[in-house]
Amino acid sequence: ATAGRAAPRAPNVCRLLARRAHGFYARDAGVAHRRNMGLLRTIICQESTKFKNVWTTHSASPIAYERGRIYLDNYQCCISSIAQEPRIRYQKPKCSKSEKIEDALLLECPLGEVLPDPSDYKPSLIVLTVQNWLLRLSADSGEILEKVYLAGSCCKFRYLSWDTPQEVMVVKSAQNKLPAAARQAGVQQSVLFHLAVFQVLPLSFIGMLEINKKIFGSSVTDVAVSNGILIVMHSMGLVRLYNFQAISEQFMEQSFDLGCEFNWNGEVGVVGKYPFGLPCNIKITDTPPLLFEASSLENAFQIGGYPWHYIITPNKKKHKGVFYICSLKDNALAKNGIQDMKCCSLEPDWIYFHPDMSGRIIHVGPNLIKVLKFKEVENNTDQIEIAEDFIIVANRENCVNSSVTVTASGRVVKKRVNLLDDDPEQETFKIVDYEDELDLLSTVAVTEIGADGRAHLDLRCNEHGILLKSIPLLESWDVTYSHEVYFDRDIVLHIEQKPNRRFSCYVYQMVCDTAKEDECSGREKTERVFCKKGGRIFE
Numbered sequence: 280a281t282a283g284r285a286a287p288r289a290p291n292v293c294r295l296l297a298r299r300a301h302g303f304y305a306r307d308a309g310v311a312h313r314r315n316m317g318l319l320r321t322i323i324c325q326e327s328t329k330f331k332n333v334w335t336t337h338s339a340s341p342i343a344y345e346r347g348r349i350y351l352d353n354y355q356c357c358i359s360s361i362a363q364e365p366r367i368r369y370q371k372p373k374c375s376k377s378e379k380i381e382d383a384l385l386l387e388c389p390l391g392e393v394l395p396d397p398s399d400y401k402p403s404l405i406v407l408t409v410q411n412w413l414l415r416l417s418a419d420s421g422e423i424l425e426k427v428y429l430a431g432s433c434c435k436f437r438y439l440s441w442d443t444p445q446e447v448m449v450v451k452s453a454q455n456k457l458p459a460a461a462r463q464a465g466v467q468q469s470v471l472f473h474l475a476v477f478q479v480l481p482l483s484f485i486g487m488l489e490i491n492k493k494i495f496g497s498s499v500t501d502v503a504v505s506n507g508i509l510i511v512m513h514s515m516g517l518v519r520l521y522n523f524q525a526i527s528e529q530f531m532e533q534s535f536d537l538g539c540e541f542n543w544n545g546e547v548g549v550v551g552k553y554p555f556g557l558p559c560n561i562k563i564t565d566t567p568p569l570l571f572e573a574s575s576l577e578n579a580f581q582i583g584g585y586p587w588h589y590i591i592t593p594n595k596k597k598h599k600g601v602f603y604i605c606s607l608k609d610n611a612l613a614k615n616g617i618q619d620m621k622c623c624s625l626e627p628d629w630i631y632f633h634p635d636m637s638g639r640i641i642h643v644g645p646n647l648i649k650v651l652k653f654k655e656v657e658n659n660t661d662q663i664e665i666a667e668d669f670i671i672v673a674n675r676e677n678c679v680n681s682s683v684t685v686t687a688s689g690r691v692v693k694k695r696v697n698l699l700d701d702d703p704e705q706e707t708f709k710i711v712d713y714e715d716e717l718d719l720l721s722t723v724a725v726t727e728i729g730a731d732g733r734a735h736l737d738l739r740c741n742e743h744g745i746l747l748k749s750i751p752l753l754e755s756w757d758v759t760y761s762h763e764v765y766f767d768r769d770i771v772l773h774i775e776q777k778p779n780r781r782f783s784c785y786v787y788q789m790v791c792d793t794a795k796e797d798e799c800s801g802r803e804k805t806e807r808v809f810c811k812k813g814g815r816i817f818e
Contacts, residue, residue, distance in 0.1 A: 319768060320717045323789060324738065324747040330771050330787040332753050334365050335818040338782045342774050344765050345385040346402065348418060349772070349784060354380045354406060356815070357421060360770050360786055364810075365817045369421040379409045382439040385418065386479055389445060395481050398424050405479070407450060411436050411556070415482060425482055427537060427551040434473045442476065442504045442523070447485070449504045450475040469493050472502050475557055476527075484537050484550060486527055488561035495519075495566070501578070508570070512578040516594040520571040530563050571607070582607060583632030584640070584653050586663065590630060602630050604640070604665055614656055614664040620644040624699050634713045635741060639668055645699075645707045646673035648722065650744060669744035673706040673724055703727035703758050709734070710764050713741065720744065721766045725756050732756035736764060736771060754785050 343350040349358045357368040383406045402418040415425040434452040452473040472490040498513040509521040537551040548555025575591035587607040604616040628644040640651040648671040656662040710723035720739045734756040738748040761776040771787035
């Protein structure tokens with residue numbers, strides 16, 4: 280050490296290792312990402328920050344959005360939503376009806392795993408075609424990276440979903456139906472659905488199984504796999520849960536690898552190749568043990584919260600809009616567990632567990648959003664109470680809902696009908712979502728002003744519901760159309776479906792230039808400029 284200066288102290292290695300084991304490490308990529316997202320949230324919520332409608336496009340086919348990518352023409356065209364001008368990532372030739380894509384999932388690279396192919400480290404798109412092909416496409420170029428043939432004409436696969444997000448994927452068939460002639464002849468259809476389950480990145484085949492009404496009952500109407508649970512729904516509102524992993528282990532006849540030759544029931548082929556496809560190697564021969572069952576109106580059933588609870592609506596039409604929150608452990612109704620907004624509206628209220636994993640519940644009505652939480656009942660730790668965490672109320676200060684009005688001439692006019700809670704002339708909540716990276720709750724509220732509907736996207740503190748930012752959507756909002764709104768970091772995307780299969784996509788981006796942008800953002804002063812890229816017109 281230099282004279283007059285103390286020798287540097289060695290860092291406490293044990294302390295550093297312990298902190299890192301608990302997720303605290305200053306140089307960790309996750310720490311840097313969280314810090315960056317915190318800065319972005321601060322910038323977004325500044326008063327000077329605006330969101331500008333940078334471009335718009337229209338389509339005759341559905342428009343989809345996934346992580347900064349806008350897909351048009353049945354996923355044949357991909358446009359970046361990040362650039363200020365529309366930038367086409369790729370555009371493939373128009374596909375035939377036999378190549379039509381039925382469903383798609385975005386696949387992102389898992390953290391901390393060594394993958395066999397360099398392309399696995401980049402985002403890709405898993406798509407399901409009408410001819411039962413499962414394709415993995417590059418999200419940046421549309422190039423086919425992998426292809427798996429599922430099955431022949433015995434079943435039509437139509438739906439993709441996650442069992443475990445970004446880990447285990449489920450491919451579900453449409454419900455199998457016999458031809459009319461066979462039904463008239465009295466032929467019975469026992470196999471209702473097929474499910475094919477895959478591990479992703481690297482893509483590997485776990486197994487395929489049939490949902491047979493001889494095993495699960497003749498009243499089965501639908502089926503799903505989520506979080507390791509096989510969910511079977513019945514026509515009388517009954518929902519039954521089974522352990523899917525236990526079913527796989529008990530009834531798996533033989534495991535198979537994609538691309539390997541197999542001899543199955545007298546057929547010789549290659550797993551996942553045309554024309555053989557995948558073997559149905561999970562044969563359920565007996566009713567598996569039942570984990571749980573509940574009866575709910577329209578099979579509506581959700582599990583969440585801490586401790587575990589479920590939400591149902593009693594299985595009678597008169598109870599529509601009434602939600603019961605019960606303990607999964609013993610079916611006991613929580614204290615204040617009956618949630619009923621008593622809405623008088625055309626569209627019903629809805630309820631769901633908060634996606635932020637806090638265990639809270641979001642209950643949305645036309646003019647009220649309740650965020651509910653679980654807490655222990657005083658002097659009774661075994662009972663759980665449902666309490667309000669915070670509420671958000673629609674701005675209806677200027678709304679006059681009086682049954683008696685007086686005209687300018689002094690004539691008294693009495694209204695015959697009271698306004699509905701979701702009357703277009705009153706501000707009404709239409710969409711509630713959660714931006715997980717910024718920890719912001721987003722709400723879309725709509726008010727009809729004259730012939731036009733006007734909407735605004737509000738960003739709120741997820742912890743307390745405090746309004747931090749309001750973003751007006753400049754385009755007219757027709758409440759009779761179907762709408763989707765995405766708030767993704769510094770992007771706002773509005774997808775609208777009009778009659779006769781006309782779709783529009785409005786892209787808003789964050790801008791921080793105050794005075795100049797304010798002048799350009801008014802509806803009356805906006806100048807429309809059209810450009811043509813890849814044969815498509817953008818506004």
